[in-house]
Amino acid sequence: MWGGRFTSSPDAIMDEINASIDVDRHLYAQDIAASKAHAAMLAAQGIITAEDAAKIAHGLDTILLEIEKGTFTFDRALEDVHMNVENRLTQLIGPAAGRLHTARSRNDQVATDFKLWIRDAIDRIDKALAAYQRALAEKAVDHAATVMPGFTHLQTAQPVTFGHHLLAYVEMAARDRGRLADARRRLNESPLGSAALAGTSFPLDREKTAHALGFDRPAANSLDAVSDRDFVLETLAAAAITAVHLSRFAEEIVIWTSPLAALVRLSDKFTTGSSIMPQKRNPDAAELVRAKVGRIIGALSALLIVMKGLPLAYQKDMQEDKEGAMDALATLALSIAAMTGMVRDMTPDTARMKKAAGEGYSTATDLADWLVRNLNMPFRDAHRITGNIVAKATEAGTPLHRMPLAAMQAIEPRITDGVFEVLSVDRSVKSRTSLGGTAPKNVRAAAKKWLRKLENEGG
Ligand code: ARG
Numbered sequence: 070m071w072g073g074r075f076t077s078s079p080d081a082i083m084d085e086i087n088a089s090i091d092v093d094r095h096l097y098a099q100d101i102a103a104s105k106a107h108a109a110m111l112a113a114q115g116i117i118t119a120e121d122a123a124k125i126a127h128g129l130d131t132i133l134l135e136i137e138k139g140t141f142t143f144d145r146a147l148e149d150v151h152m153n154v155e156n157r158l159t160q161l162i163g164p165a166a167g168r169l170h171t172a173r174s175r176n177d178q179v180a181t182d183f184k185l186w187i188r189d190a191i192d193r194i195d196k197a198l199a200a201y202q203r204a205l206a207e208k209a210v211d212h213a214a215t216v217m218p219g220f221t222h223l224q225t226a227q228p229v230t231f232g233h234h235l236l237a238y239v240e241m242a243a244r245d246r247g248r249l250a251d252a253r254r255r256l257n258e259s260p261l262g263s264a265a266l267a268g269t270s271f272p273l274d275r276e277k278t279a280h281a282l283g284f285d286r287p288a289a290n291s292l293d294a295v296s297d298r299d300f301v302l303e304t305l306a307a308a309a310i311t312a313v314h315l316s317r318f319a320e321e322i323v324i325w326t327s328p329l330a331a332l333v334r335l336s337d338k339f340t341t342g343s344s345i346m347p348q349k350r351n352p353d354a355a356e357l358v359r360a361k362v363g364r365i366i367g368a369l370s371a372l373l374i375v376m377k378g379l380p381l382a383y384q385k386d387m388q389e390d391k392e393g394a395m396d397a398l399a400t401l402a403l404s405i406a407a408m409t410g411m412v413r414d415m416t417p418d419t420a421r422m423k424k425a426a427g428e429g430y431s432t433a434t435d436l437a438d439w440l441v442r443n444l445n446m447p448f449r450d451a452h453r454i455t456g457n458i459v460a461k462a463t464e465a466g467t468p469l470h471r472m473p474l475a476a477m478q479a480i481e482p483r484i485t486d487g488v489f490e491v492l493s494v495d496r497s498v499k500s501r502t503s504l505g506g507t508a509p510k511n512v513r514a515a516a517k518k519w520l521r522k523l524e525n526e527g528g
Contacts, residue, residue: 084145084146088148089150089388089391090143090145090153091145092391092392093149093150093151093182093391096183096391097133097136097150099182099189100151100154100178101154102185103261103278103282104169105125106281106282107169107278108121108122110274110277110281111168111169111271116171116172116273124162125158125162128161128162132154132157135157150182151182152175171271173261174265176264176265176266177265177294177295180263181261184284185282194401195246197406197409198242198245198405199526200405201242201405201412202239205235205242205412206236206516207516208231208232209512209519210232210513212230212235212417215422215423216231216423216426216495217230217231217422218428219234223324225425225426225428227431227435228427228507230508231419236512236516238314238318245307248311251303252300252307255300256300257285258284259275259278259279259282259287260295261278261282262275262278263292263294263295265295266296266382266383292381292382295383298376302373302376304394304398305393305394308398308401309369312362313362313366315358316358316359316360318408319356319359323356323359326350326352331421332421333418334415334417335350336414339354339355339407339414354410354411357404358404361400364396364400365401372389372390372393426494428468430469433469435491435496435497435500439487439491444484454481458472458481470489470492474486474488474489
């Protein structure tokens with residue numbers, strides 16, 4: 070189609086390296102929508118006739134149907150989706166098809182199409198994250214008072230509630246959604262009408278095409294508009310952080326479901342067996358979510374490297390922007406869906422959780438706090454005395470709440486039996502009512518607040 074000055078056809082290897090149709094065919098809906106907007110604008114501006122514009126629109130609608138029915142044949146020799154659609158349009162409507170590309174280049178065309186595609190992908194992922202948050206918040210309401218061990222350094226630290234732990238991931242997902250929303254807001258400027266790089270001599274109405282395609286405004290600089298791939302990079306960066314968050318939770322599921330911890334059980338829906346060991350229940354979905362983050366970060370690094378050092382304006386290098394991004398965003402959507410499914414599926418072993426929560430002297434901080442509060446001791450002294458009591462308890466092999474009062478008084482004579490009230494895990498979590506703390510009443514309120522918020526989004 071651009072062959073006016075070419076006398077021989079490209080080498081087979083040239084076709085092989087040049088063709089992008091296997092990847093950019095996924096832009097067909099966006100390509101057709103953008104072409105329709107462009108043709109309507111050309112007619113409104115008197116650049117093409119209304120009859121030609123009507124033929125073009127009708128032909129493009131036919132092509133959309135053909136592609137969706139699966140009757141359209143993509144031809145690799147036509148390089149990309151833009152040429153495939155235009156070629157078919159020529160077959161369908163004849164010479165009028167040749168007027169569609171007036172005042173347009175594949176450079177502004179592909180930037181426009183891919184922005185629209187990325188925008189749709191952001192919207193899909195945002196919905197999936199909202200469903201994930203809802204599943205977490207619902208579970209958090211059910212388990213607002215379920216006590217589990219909280220860890221730092223993967224060592225038992227202090228008792229927390231399972232609901233509180235789940236809500237931590239709701240907050241992460243909220244920031245993830247915020248990053249995606251920021252990327253969406255910034256990407257929403259239309260490249261269409263920038264043409265190859267310099268703009269065009271035709272009297273375009275770029276506002277009109279921008280608004281027809283749901284953009285906020287046309288991009289201001291034609292050189293920038295055709296060479297900008299920030300929208301892919303930003304979305305991939307947001308996707309990579311989201312995937313990192315999912316991988317952290319996935320890892321926790323792997324740990325929790327291990328017989329060593331046995332804090333949580335996944336049903337047969339989200340586990341697989343072993344072909345040799347009949348007893349196995351492997352958390353494969355969680356392991357795969359943990360692993361798939363590699364592909365998403367990989368796509369971000371790959372595109373950063375593609376873009377590094379590229380001079381203005383369009384360079385063919387940029388054609389490499391789609392494959393990794395499309396794979397990464399599909400992978401992310403699948404990972405979010407898998408995590409949502411696992412959240413709904415998981416059953417905590419509440420008895421085991423409570424027992425584990427009390428192991429490892431997890432209420433030692435509560436003891437120290439009691440000394441501060443009741444004996445008006447500086448926290449540092451309380452910390453040291455509690456350390457001495459823990460050492461003694463460890464030696465005797467007893468948990469803190471089973472230590473004889475006399476043994477504690479041997480270390481700090483002013484301790485009374487009131488201390489036992491704070492040494493249970495239930496009392497411990499109940500006392501942590503500070504803003505953002507793990508107390509069941511905080512957790513219940515926070516979970517319900519999230520559910521109301523998600524409900525109001527209508528998402
Ligand atoms: N397939 C190309 C891409 O995805 C479209 C733009 C090609 N432009 C060009 N002048 N060769 O980047």
